[in-house]
Amino acid sequence: MGDFWVFGYGSLMWRPGFAHTETRRARLFGFRRSLCVSSFVYRGTPERRGLVLGLDRGGSCVGLAFRVPGELRDEALAYLRDRELVTSVYLERTVPVRLDGGAVVDAVTYVVDRLHEQYAGALDEMTAAGIVSGAAGTAGPNEEYVLNTIEHLRALGIRDHWLEEVGRRVS
Numbered sequence: 001m002g003d004f005w006v007f008g009y010g011s012l013m014w015r016p017g018f019a020h021t022e023t024r025r026a027r028l029f030g031f032r033r034s035l036c037v038s039s040f041v042y043r044g045t046p047e048r049r050g051l052v053l054g055l056d057r058g059g060s061c062v063g064l065a066f067r068v069p070g071e072l073r074d075e076a077l078a079y080l081r082d083r084e085l086v087t088s089v090y091l092e093r094t095v096p097v098r099l100d101g102g103a104v105v106d107a108v109t110y111v112v113d114r115l116h117e118q119y120a121g122a123l124d125e126m127t128a129a130g131i132v133s134g135a136a137g138t139a140g141p142n143e144e145y146v147l148n149t150i151e152h153l154r155a156l157g158i159r160d161h162w163l164e165e166v167g168r169r170v171s
Helices: 070-084 125-132 142-155 161-170
Strands: 004-008 022-039 050-068 090-099 104-112
Touching: 004 070, 004 090, 022 104, 022 125, 022 161, 050 070, 050 090, 050 125, 050 142, 070 090, 070 104, 125 142, 125 161, 142 161
Parallel strands: 004 104
Antiparallel strands: 004 050, 022 050, 022 090, 050 104, 090 104
């Protein structure tokens, strides 16, 4: 099998964790980056859940696409599945993404399962900020997660106006 692509929209962009030979800015159509996953361990507790990112239906999302050599396919997919499919709130999908320059490639990514109990739904900025504010889990405060994500996106030259508005409301 030949090389394949992986699309990252959150921490995968700055901490991929798998070998790759190329990184390109890319846009995924039909899905948007969203704080739509209820977190009860890493950024919240069962009593005070927080929110983490997922790809939810609608809109589009700018992220990074990573080219993985075909001979590393099994290794990369095993790593990604261990990382992303812990609670089964994400579904592995192969989707078309448009690379900078216009080429379209199929890429593996992880989208939220809207039927999973951790799916928080499509939230407005104020509601999302209210859930994030004060939530904390084993990985630290939920506000820190949101603000750190925004900082990393900006460093990559990626703007996410919805997430930035949530960040303004929690900072």
